[in-house]
Amino acid sequence: MPVAIRNLTSRPIFVSLNSGTSLRLSASEVASQVPDVELKNNAKIDKLIAQRAIAVEPQVREVVETVAKPHPHAREKRASSADPSDQIALHDAASPHPPA
16 A cells, blocks of 8 residues: 655655665655555664654555546437427428329
8 A cells, every 4th residue: 555755854854765766755745655564664764763763654545436427518319209200300300302
């Protein structure tokens, strides 16, 4: 689960992670989306937490449900008549040729 590391001091801090990489956090900067395995059993991070130099905050993934909306320029579908005789009458009225 990803966590956020917040620098609580007014000076920059270097945080060494378990993978061997280091984070440079400026004053009050937050590093987000850090995997929690990077912090487990890390004595340097435990020491910075004990000194209140950094705070480790769990990040909650927000689930956002989206509803499919029609495109703003999409045409609306026409309501079709359920009675086929209405369609025939419309066709006959629009026909330039008189019925035989």
